[in-house]
Amino acid sequence: MTEPRWLDAAQQRDWRAFVDGSVRLTEIMDRDLKSRHGLSVSEYEILVRLSEAPQRQLRMAELAENASQSRSRLSHTCSRLESKGLVKRDSCPNDKRGVYAQLTDQGFTALERAARDHVETVRTYFIDVIEPQDLEAVGRAFAMVLKRLGPTT
Amino acid sequence: MTEPRWLDAAQQRDWRAFVDGSVRLTEIMDRDLKSRHGLSVSEYEILVRLSEAPQRQLRMAELAENASQSRSRLSHTCSRLESKGLVKRDSCPNDKRGVYAQLTDQGFTALERAARDHVETVRTYFIDVIEPQDLEAVGRAFAMVLKRLGPTT
DNA sequence: CCAACCTAGTTGATGCTTCAACTATTCCTT
DNA sequence: AAGGAATAGTTGAAGCATCAACTAGGTTGG
Numbered sequence: 365m366t367e368p369r370w371l372d373a374a375q376q377r378d379w380r381a382f383v384d385g386s387v388r389l390t391e392i393m394d395r396d397l398k399s400r401h402g403l404s405v406s407e408y409e410i411l412v413r414l415s416e417a418p419q420r421q422l423r424m425a426e427l428a429e430n431a432s433q434s435r436s437r438l439s440h441t442c443s444r445l446e447s448k449g450l451v452k453r454d455s456c457p458n459d460k461r462g463v464y465a466q467l468t469d470q471g472f473t474a475l476e477r478a479a480r481d482h483v484e485t486v487r488t489y490f491i492d493v494i495e496p497q498d499l500e501a502v503g504r505a506f507a508m509v510l511k512r513l514g515p516t517t
Numbered sequence: 518m519t520e521p522r523w524l525d526a527a528q529q530r531d532w533r534a535f536v537d538g539s540v541r542l543t544e545i546m547d548r549d550l551k552s553r554h555g556l557s558v559s560e561y562e563i564l565v566r567l568s569e570a571p572q573r574q575l576r577m578a579e580l581a582e583n584a585s586q587s588r589s590r591l592s593h594t595c596s597r598l599e600s601k602g603l604v605k606r607d608s609c610p611n612d613k614r615g616v617y618a619q620l621t622d623q624g625f626t627a628l629e630r631a632a633r634d635h636v637e638t639v640r641t642y643f644i645d646v647i648e649p650q651d652l653e654a655v656g657r658a659f660a661m662v663l664k665r666l667g668p669t670t
Numbered sequence: 671c672c673a674a675c676c677t678a679g680t681t682g683a684t685g686c687t688t689c690a691a692c693t694a695t696t697c698c699t700t
Numbered sequence: 701a702a703g704g705a706a707t708a709g710t711t712g713a714a715g716c717a718t719c720a721a722c723t724a725g726g727t728t729g730g
Contacts, residue, residue, distance in 0.1 A: 368633040375644055378656030382643075383562075385659030386539040387585045388666050395688095404716080409536075424679060432540045437717060439680055444716090461678040461725045480521040490535075491528055493665045494658045501654030503531030505647045506538030512646045513541050548718095557686080577709060590687060592710055597686090614695045614708040 389489060396485050401478040402448075406433060406441055408482065411450065411475040414467040421466040423456065429516050450474055542642060549638050554631040555601075559586060559594055561635065564603065564628040567620040574619040576609065582669050603627055 371379060390405060397403045403411070413430045414420050422430065428438040442465055445451040450471030456462030467475075491499065524532060543558060550556045556564070566583045567573050575583065581591040595618055598604040603624030609615030620628075644652065 368636050369640065370636060371639070371644065374656070375652065378652050378659075379639060379643065381656045381659035381663065382539075384585050385662040385666075386535075386543075388669070389662060390539075392666065406716090425677085428679095432537050432544075434718075435679065436681085436719075440716075443680090456678095459678080459726075463679065483521050483523060486524070486532060487522065489665055490532065490662060491524065493661045495661075498654040498658045499528065499531050501651040502658050503527070503534045505651045505655050506531075506534035508646045508648075509538040509542060509643060510534065512642055513538075513545065516541075559686090578707085581709095587688075588709065589689075589711085593686075596710090609708095612696075612708075614693095616709065 392489060393482070393485060397478060397482060400481055401474065403474070403478055404441075406431070406437070407445055407450075408475075408478060409433075410438070410441060410445065410465075411467065411471055411478075414451065414465060415472060415475055419466075420472065421454075421464045424463050424465055427465055432516060434516075445471070545642060546635070546638060550631060550635060553634050554627065556627070556631055559584070559590070560598055560603075561628075561631060562586075563591070563594060563598065563618075564620065564624055564631075567604065567618060568625060568628055572619075573625065574607075574617045577606075577616050577618055580618055585669060587669075598624070 394405045397405060397408055409431045410427065410433075413427055414422060424438060424442070425435065428435045431438070433441070442451055442453065446453060450468060452466050452468055454464045454466055456464055494502070547558045550558060550561055562584045563580065563586075566580055567575060577591060577595070578588065581588045584591070586594070595604055595606065599606060603621060605619050605621055607617045607619055609617055647655070
């Protein structure tokens with residue numbers, strides 16, 4: 365067994381700041397969206413990706429990849445969104461195994477409303493408290509992390 | 518209703534990189550710790566904080582604050598850790614409402630083993646792929662976020 | 671053309687998180 | 701010193717995530 369390369373004090377400080385900060389941040393986003401709009405962050409993410417897709421629809425697998433969720437989780441979440449009337453599922457003509465998730469008009473409206481509040485929260489607790497150059501660095505850093513992680517399994 | 522101040526393209530890119538990256542990162546940490554050591558990230562965090570405390574023990578409230586968890590969640594998680602023999606709870610002499618969470622020797626050993634693997638994962642997917650100055654910026658950024666969020670409610 | 675294999679998506683069981691309600695103790699105010 | 705308010709921690713129910721198992725449709729090589 366090789367000796368682990370421990371983090372130095374600064375690396376540890378930075379890593380922990382990220383871990384704690386991101387936990388707390390997601391928590392507040394979640395509570396905010398849920399209390400004001402009855403949506404969890406992962407439901408919100410799904411609506412966002414769909415709203416940006418052509419025809420506001422995407423294949424399940426593509427959507428899962430896009431929203432960094434497992435297919436299983438997406439299936440469950442989609443069922444909930446469907447029962448709220450925000451999304452509906454259609455079978456795919458070309459590939460009979462395939463399913464399209466489609467944002468409904470009601471879903472689009474709900475997203476519009478939620479996004480207004482959400483962006484405020486993102487600003488208040490993230491964008492507006494971080495120095496612009498640090499924000500760019502955060503972007504670069506996590507882009508590298510994503511590259512290293514590769515596509516969702 | 519005031520018009521929301523939307524994020525510009527760069528801000529949106531950076532924010533999303535963070536959201537996606539942190540989701541994926543936590544996921545892999547969790548799977549890694551769970552498969553190799555049977556610990557979730559939040560269990561691991563608790564063990565870490567306890568190991569650093571004087572006498573390897575902390576009051577529940579302090580531990581919750583420290584590990585960015587709600588008291589309720591900590592209670593549940595602690596029960597699981599206790600049933601695994603990694604932690605034990607003692608009542609506090611001064612304050613009869615209070616409870617100390619105490620890391621057992623077995624818990625310390627388990628943590629030592631887990632930490633070796635964990636630090637490797639953190640390096641592989643985070644520390645080693647980020648430019649050192651970007652890492653510092655990430656640290657600064659999330660320190661500001663934490664400051665803005667204030668203490669755990 | 672068919673057998674083995676691969677991909678798309680769902681399902682149900684299990685386990686973790688959240689929320690609100692609860693007990694027990696201590697603090698504070700008068 | 702009494703009564704109300706605040707604090708410490710736990711509990712159970714409900715909701716959400718994860719995993720493995722499953723159906724069903726497509727793909728490929730002999």
